[in-house]
Amino acid sequence: MPIIEDKIIVADNLSISYDLHRERKKLIALQNISLEIKKGEFVVLVGPSGCGKTSFINAVSGLIPKSEGSVKVRGVEVTAPGPDRAMVFQDYALLPWRTVESNIRLPYELQNLGLSEEEKAVRVKKSLELVDLVGFEKSFPYELSGGMKQRVGIARALATNPDILLADEPFAAIDAMTREAMQAEMERIVMETGQTCVFITHSIDEAILLGDRVVVISYRPGKIKEIVDVDFPRPRMNNSEVKTSKKYAELRDHIWNLVKDEAMQTTRGE
Amino acid sequence: MAKATNEIQYETDDPNRIQDVGWTLKEVWRRTRGFIVTSVNLIIFFILWEIITTYGNINSLFLPKASAMFQELWVGMTTRAPEGAVFSGSILDHFLHSFKNLMTGLAIACAIGIPGGLLMGGNKYVESILSPYVWALASLPRIALVPLFILFLGFTTTMQVTIIVLSAVFPIIINAWAGVKTTEKSLLAAAKVFGANRVQLYYKVVLPYTLPFIISGIQQGIGRGLIGVVIAELFGGSNGLGYLIQRSADTFNTAMTFAVLLLLIVMSLSLINFTRWLEAKVAPWRNVNHL
Numbered sequence: 001m002p003i004i005e006d007k008i009i010v011a012d013n014l015s016i017s018y019d020l021h022r023e024r025k026k027l028i029a030l031q032n033i034s035l036e037i038k039k040g041e042f043v044v045l046v047g048p049s050g051c052g053k054t055s056f057i058n059a060v061s062g063l064i065p066k067s068e069g070s071v072k073v074r075g076v077e078v079t080a081p082g083p084d085r086a087m088v089f090q091d092y093a094l095l096p097w098r099t100v101e102s103n104i105r106l107p108y109e110l111q112n113l114g115l116s117e118e119e120k121a122v123r124v125k126k127s128l129e130l131v132d133l134v135g136f137e138k139s140f141p142y143e144l145s146g147g148m149k150q151r152v153g154i155a156r157a158l159a160t161n162p163d164i165l166l167a168d169e170p171f172a173a174i175d176a177m178t179r180e181a182m183q184a185e186m187e188r189i190v191m192e193t194g195q196t197c198v199f200i201t202h203s204i205d206e207a208i209l210l211g212d213r214v215v216v217i218s219y220r221p222g223k224i225k226e227i228v229d230v231d232f233p234r235p236r237m238n239n240s241e242v243k244t245s246k247k248y249a250e251l252r253d254h255i256w257n258l259v260k261d262e263a264m265q266t267t268r269g270e
Numbered sequence: 271m272a273k274a275t276n277e278i279q280y281e282t283d284d285p286n287r288i289q290d291v292g293w294t295l296k297e298v299w300r301r302t303r304g305f306i307v308t309s310v311n312l313i314i315f316f317i318l319w320e321i322i323t324t325y326g327n328i329n330s331l332f333l334p335k336a337s338a339m340f341q342e343l344w345v346g347m348t349t350r351a352p353e354g355a356v357f358s359g360s361i362l363d364h365f366l367h368s369f370k371n372l373m374t375g376l377a378i379a380c381a382i383g384i385p386g387g388l389l390m391g392g393n394k395y396v397e398s399i400l401s402p403y404v405w406a407l408a409s410l411p412r413i414a415l416v417p418l419f420i421l422f423l424g425f426t427t428t429m430q431v432t433i434i435v436l437s438a439v440f441p442i443i444i445n446a447w448a449g450v451k452t453t454e455k456s457l458l459a460a461a462k463v464f465g466a467n468r469v470q471l472y473y474k475v476v477l478p479y480t481l482p483f484i485i486s487g488i489q490q491g492i493g494r495g496l497i498g499v500v501i502a503e504l505f506g507g508s509n510g511l512g513y514l515i516q517r518s519a520d521t522f523n524t525a526m527t528f529a530v531l532l533l534l535i536v537m538s539l540s541l542i543n544f545t546r547w548l549e550a551k552v553a554p555w556r557n558v559n560h561l
Contacts, residue, residue: 061463081463093460096555097478110474111465142555156464 008163008196009037009060013069016055029055031221032069039163042190042197044211046204046255048262052222053200057166060198061085073164083111086157088167092149094141100152101137104128107160127155130189147178154186158193165190167199171206183209184237191234204255208248209236214255219262226258334525343529361514361526365533368499368510371427375434376488376495382435383442383491384484390443391450391480392472404447408440412494413501420506430502430510437498438491445487449480482553489545496538 014033017026029052037043045053058064059071062081071078073085086107094103104127107113108120115123128134131151141149150170157165170186171179187210190197201207207214214228230251236242291297319336322328330338346361358364390397390404416433423429453476461475503512511530518526549556 063459063462081465083465085463087460087463089456089460091456093454093456095457095460095475095478097553106461106474107464110461110467110470140555160464 006039007036008039008074009035009198010072010075011035011056011060011069012072014056014059014066014071015068016052016059016064017067028067028221030059031223033222033224034069035215035224035227037196037198039196040194042199042210042212043215044199044201044207044213045215045217046201046207046259047217047222047225048219048259049202051217051219051262053217054168055222056217057087057168057198057200060164061087061166083107083113083160084162085164085166086160086162088150088153088157088165088170090169090172092141092146092153094149094152094156096141099138099140100133100144100155101128103141103152104156104159106156111160113160123159123161127158130158130192131155131185145178146174147182150174150182151185154189158189161193163196165195165197167197169200169202172202179206180237184235186210187235187237204252204259207255208232208251209242216255216258225262228255228258331522331524334528338525339528339532342523342525343532346526346529347533357517358509361511361530361533364509364511364514364530365537368503368512369537371430371434371502371510372492372495372499375431375498376438376491378431378435379438379442379491379495380488383439383487384446386439387443387446387484387487388450388477388480390447392476397447404440404443407436408444412437412498416501416505425506425508427507430499430507433502434495434498437501438495441490441494442484442487445483445490446480449483450476452483453479482549482556485545485549485552489542489549492541492545493538496534496541500534 011033014030015028016030017028019025020027033056035043045056047053055064059066060073060078062078062085066078073082095106098106101124104124105120108115125134128137131154133148133151133155136144136148141152144152153170167186171182174182183206186199197210199210201210208230211230214230216225216228217223218225228251232242232245232248233239242248316336323330323333323335343361346359347365349360349362351358351360351363386400390400412433415436419429419432423432457475457479458471461471466474499510500512500515503510504516507513511534515527515530518524518530
C-alpha cells in the first residue's frame with residue numbers, strides 16, 4: 001500500500017442529529033466523529049442498523065447538513081454535493097425511464113464539467129467497459145438483474161472520474177454469489193482508478209476483504225468504537241490464502257466481538 | 271427487488287442459449303386467444319339476445335332486438351341531419367357534439383389539473399392553501415352542481431363543458447399531486463449527488479416520475495368526464511348523446527336508446543384503452559398489472 005500523507009477527508013467532532021417533530025425531540029445519529037481518511041484509502045464503516053453510518057456518508061457527500069463539528073474534503077468545508085464525490089446507492093437509484101447508457105450520462109447532463117461530446121462518449125464507454133456492461137447500453141434497468149443494476153450504479157458513479165467514491169451498502173440487496181463477484185470488481189476498480197473509497201456494509205467479511213481500515217461504529221448515538229487496520233496484500237478477492245489465514249479469522253472474531261453487543265441492542269429495540 | 275422472472279436473458283456467452291423456435295400453432299393461439307375468446311363471447315351474447323327477443327314474449331318497448339339496435343346504430347351513424355334542421359335524429363351529429371365537448375373539457379381539465387397538481391406536490395404553501403378546496407370539490411358529487419351551472423350559464427355548450435371540466439379535473443390534479451409527493455427519495459438523492467439543481471431535479475426526475483401518474487389521472491378523468499357529458503346533456507341541452515338517450519326514451523324508440531348506450535360503451539373503452547397503451551408506451555418500467 002503506498003503511503004500518501006495528504007488527508008482527503010477530515011471529519012472533526014462531527015455530530016448529526018435529526019428533528020423528530022412529532023415527539024418534539026432530537027435524535028442524535030452520529031456523535032463526535034473524528035476521522036481522517038487518506039487519499040487512495042479504502043475505509044469501511046461497519047455497525048448495526050440505525051447507527052448513523054449512512055448519515056456519515058451523506059454528510060461527506062453534502063446531502064444532509066451537519067449539526068456540529070465539521071467535514072472537510074481537501075481542506076474545504078462540505079456544504080453541497082460536488083463532482084469530486086460520487087455515490088453508489090443500496091437500492092441502485094437508477095432512473096427507470098433511462099437506458100443504461102443514459103443513466104451513466106446523467107452526471108454530465110446535470111453539471112457542466114467542460115467536456116466535449118466526444119470526451120463524454122469516450123468516458124461513458126470506458127465506464128461501461130470498467131463494469132463489464134458493454135452490449136447493454138440500450139437496456140433499461142428493469143430488464144437487468146440486481147447485480148447488473150448495481151454495475152450501472154457504479155459506472156454512473158465513475159463517470160465523472162471522482163476522487164472520492166461513497167458506497168452505501170451497495171451489495172446489500174444482491175445475492176451471495178453475485179455479491180462475491182461484485183466485491184472483486186469493486187476492489188479491482190478502486191485499485192485501477194486509485195480512488196478514495198468510503199464503504200458501508202453490514203458484512204464483516206466484506207469489510208475485511210475490501211477495507212484498508214475498518215471503522216466500527218456503536219449503536220445510537222453512533223460513535224467510533226474502534227478503528228481496525230487490515231493489511232492483507234491486494235488483490236485479496238481471488239486470493240484463497242487471505243480467507244483461510246489465521247489472521248483473517250482473528251480479525252473477523254475481533255470485529256464481531258466489537259459489533260456483537262451493539263447488534264444485540266438493535267434486536268431488543270433498545 | 272430483482273425478481274428472477276423479470277430478468278431478460280441476452281446472448282451473453284453461449285450463442286446456443288437462445289434458440290429460434292419459429293411460429294408454432296401454440297404460439298399463434300397464445301397471442302390471438304384473447305381476441306378470439308372475446309369476439310366469440312360477444313357474438314354469442316348478441317345472438318342469445320336476438321333469440322330471446324325474437325322467440326321470447328318480450329315487449330320491444332323494454333328490450334328491442336339486438337339487430338334493431340345495430341340497425342339503428344348503423345343508420346344513425348351514417349346519416350346527417352339536413353342543413354338548418356331544428357332537431358337531428360342522427361346519432362353521428364349528437365356523437366360529434368358530445369365528443370367535441372368531451373375533448374374540449376378534457377383539454378381544459380388537463381391544462382388546469384396538470385400544472386395545478388404539480389404545483390401542489392412541489393410547493394407546500396400552494397398545497398396547504400389549495401388542498402381543502404380540492405378535497406371539498408373532489409368529494410362533492412358533481413351532479414349536485416348541475417342546477418347551479420344551468421342557472422349561471424343557461425342551457426349552453428359552455429355549461430356542458432364546464433360540467434365536464436369539473437368532473438375530470440380532480441382525478442388529474444390528485445394523481446399529479448400524488449406523483450410528485452411519492453417520487454422515490456433515493457432517485458432525488460442520486461440526482462442531487464450528481465449535481466442537480468432545483469430546476470433539474472424537477473425536469474429530470476420529478477416530471478418523468480410523475481408522467482405515468484398523470485396519465486392514470488387522465489384515464490380516470492375520461493371516465494368521470496363521460497359521466498359529466500351525459501349528465502350535463504340529460505339535464506340541460508338540446509343536443510348530445512345524453513339528450514338523445516332522453517329523447518329516444520321519451521319517444522319510445524328503445525332501439526335508439528340501446529344504440530346510444532352501446533356507442534357510449536365503445537367510446538369509453540376505446541379512450542381508456544388508448545390511455546393504457548399510452549401509459550405502457552411512456553412508462554414500460556412501471557409494470558402495472560391492468561385489469
